[in-house]
Amino acid sequence: MGNMLLHSLHIHPVKAFRSLSLPEVVVEPWGPAGDRRWMLIDDGGRVVTQRRHPRLALAAAEPLPGGGLRLSAPGRAPVAVAVPAGPAERAEIFRDKIHVVPAEDDAVHAWCSAFLGSEVRLVHLDDPATRRPVDPRFALPGETVSLADGYPLLLTTTASLDALNALVAEGDHAGEGPLPMNRFRPNLVVEGTTAWAEDTWSRITVGEVAFRVAKPSGRCVVTTTDQRTAGRGREPLHSLGRHRRFGGKLVFGQNLVPLAPGTVRVGDPVTVLA
DSSP states (O other), X not given: OOOOEEEEEEEOSBTTSOOEEESEEEXXXXXXXXSSOEEEEETTSBEEOTTTOGGGGGOEEEEOGGGOEEEEETTEEEEEEOOOOSOOEEEEETTEEEEEEEOSOHHHHHHHHHHHTSOEXXXXXXXXXXXXXXXXXXXXXXXXXXXXXXXXEEEEEHHHHHHHHXXXXXXXXGGGOSOOGGGGOOSEEEESOOTTGGGGOSEEEETTEEEEEEEEXXXXXXXXXXXXXXXXXXXXXXXXHHHOEETTEEEEEEXXXXXXXXXXXXXXXXXXXX
16 A cells, blocks of 8 residues: 555635645544534525535635634635624525524625525534434434535545546546546545545544544536636546446445544544455
């Protein structure tokens, strides 16, 4: 394997907004601190993501002290939002029914709605320790997750991206490549592996933090969205469909659950335990 290292670290303060790269992050039981504690919901209480609204890739959220955010997007003046203290209400994130707390400033909901051109509200996950269990088919008792798609963290490797880009280059949509890693919206990016080595891992450490590898990550249409322009193409799903189809899923990356809290830093050694 050579020397495996943590190449980069990313969080997504608002689900579906642009990712934010950091030099270090505290790993909490439900995921990286500050990662996907906020999301948009529609007028039916359902999560709003880049699946329906690729334009969300153009919006950014900068963490503020105390857990609040500063939202920005092209053509709009930035707006700040504080962590709300109000009562929780029901919302739906894919198949999960959970409780979230809406932002208290109506101007924030109006800002998000005007940017998307669709009626939405911004909500906060107030208690990630209790609100949302990990999928019981792949969880240990008591494991919970933030507003991520299903698991506390997503890991990808630079070698597997290189291998995927080689497949894209050989395919019918070669002009779309090479694809950058931000198409896959990972938290942890590892360098120094062989291509697809992560498929075989079941337990790893990154610096001081140990993780359980819960399951491979099945990919969706969001990966076809250019995170700089919000334009859509055919890749990588076309190439993943031809070369990386497992159990009906198009796989790139691995979902992780931390075994204990701790801090991870870019440059940390990565060790495969099992």
